[in-house]
Amino acid sequence: MSMPQQVRLVEVGPRDGLQNEKQPISVADKVRLVDDLSAAGLGYIEVGSFVSPKWVPQMAGSAEVFAAIQQKPGVTYAALAPNLKGFEGALEAGVKEVAVFAAASEGFSQKNINCSIAESLQRFEPIMAAAREHGVRVRGYISCVLGCPIDGDVAPEQVAAIARELLDSGCYEVSLGDTIGVGTAGDTRRLIEVVGRDIDRSLLAGHFHDTYGQALANIHASLLEGVAVFDSSVAGLGGCPYAKGATGNVATEDVLYLLNGLGIETGVDMAALVQAGQHICNVLGKVNGSRVARALLAREQV
Numbered sequence: 001m002s003m004p005q006q007v008r009l010v011e012v013g014p015r016d017g018l019q020n021e022k023q024p025i026s027v028a029d030k031v032r033l034v035d036d037l038s039a040a041g042l043g044y045i046e047v048g049s050f051v052s053p054k055w056v057p058q059m060a061g062s063a064e065v066f067a068a069i070q071q072k073p074g075v076t077y078a079a080l081a082p083n084l085k086g087f088e089g090a091l092e093a094g095v096k097e098v099a100v101f102a103a104a105s106e107g108f109s110q111k112n113i114n115c116s117i118a119e120s121l122q123r124f125e126p127i128m129a130a131a132r133e134h135g136v137r138v139r140g141y142i143s144c145v146l147g148c149p150i151d152g153d154v155a156p157e158q159v160a161a162i163a164r165e166l167l168d169s170g171c172y173e174v175s176l177g178d179t180i181g182v183g184t185a186g187d188t189r190r191l192i193e194v195v196g197r198d199i200d201r202s203l204l205a206g207h208f209h210d211t212y213g214q215a216l217a218n219i220h221a222s223l224l225e226g227v228a229v230f231d232s233s234v235a236g237l238g239g240c241p242y243a244k245g246a247t248g249n250v251a252t253e254d255v256l257y258l259l260n261g262l263g264i265e266t267g268v269d270m271a272a273l274v275q276a277g278q279h280i281c282n283v284l285g286k287v288n289g290s291r292v293a294r295a296l297l298a299r300e301q302v
């Protein structure tokens with residue numbers, strides 16, 4: 001398997017990152033972040049979620065964010081939709097791409113979306129039908145592919161079966177989420193090998209949280225297995241409300257540094273990306289979670 005020459009980065013900071021922040025974040029600050037990220041050259045930005053505000057209060061203003069961002073041609077601005085109500089909200093806000101999200105473990109499925117895995121897949125069916133009718137593309141997520149904070153170990157065969165169902169139902173791509181960041185490079189290669197038996201690897205994406213500091217190693221392992229799409233979060237924003245101590249996604253700046261070093265094309269400008277991440281960290285009063293950003297800022301190289 002040869003390494004991909006090009007990688008698509010899916011920026012999830014405004015959604016996966018900010019959804020976990022406790023303090024209120026204004027619509028203006030969210031809009032600034034999204035616009036900074038598109039200006040840095042990211043071609044895919046997950047802007048928000050159309051989920052229950054009781055479950056995830058931070059995403060409540062997603063329609064307002066969509067209305068205010070400057071949509072650049074060629075950039076995909078996506079949102080999460082857990083059910084038909086969420087899809088309709090997204091459609092009303094003019095969203096052209098949504099993501100549905102399932103879990104590989106029953107425990108996480110119940111905690112995150114209050115239903116079993118089978119029920120969640122049924123719940124997505126009307127979304128897929130409505131999406132087809134309205135020309136909206138749908139991406140699929142699977143959480144806990146390398147371990148669950150509630151159920152523990154997860155079998156790769158279980159992940160493969162759910163990925164197959166999501167693709168068969170009409171998702172164009174499935175993002176494999178190591179929600180609690182427990183996976184190692186060895187686990188990651190085994191997972192892709194099993195999922196990839198029946199599914200073309202060009203239909204898979206990697207979504208690695210960095211809780212155990214393994215995310216970059218797991219991305220490298222995925223690249224070696226031919227995966228060419230990775231989700232990441234600027235400044236490493238994020239966490240997981242259902243997993244104590246879980247940190248955010250791997251930082252986009254760190255992934256970009258890895259890919260630049262491998263000579264892999266992304267179209268993203270490092271200096272502009274670092275500035276975008278540092279600005280939102282200043283707004284949140286947080287230490288920047290990207291080691292690359294911290295190093296470059298300390299050396300005044302951006």
Ligand SMILES: CC(C)(COP(=O)([O-])OP(=O)([O-])OC[C@H]1O[C@@H](n2cnc3c(N)ncnc32)[C@H](O)[C@@H]1OP(=O)([O-])[O-])[C@@H](O)C(=O)NCCC(=O)NCCSC(=O)C[C@@](C)(O)CC(=O)[O-]
Binds near residue numbers: 052113209
């Ligand atoms: C799925 C539900 C709605 C089920 O939640 P439920 O309580 O079972 O839903 P329900 O259908 O019984 O409705 C309850 C209330 O929610 C409302 N409601 C119902 N749906 C919506 C909607 N779409 N938008 C707005 N409101 C909604 C509905 O109208 C009702 O309002 P009430 O009558 O009580 O006033 C809930 O569990 C939920 O919203 N969960 C979202 C959880 C979430 O967003 N998690 C984070 C994203 S996933 C993630 O981060 C993982 C990922 C993707 O990054 C990959 C990885 O790292 O693993």
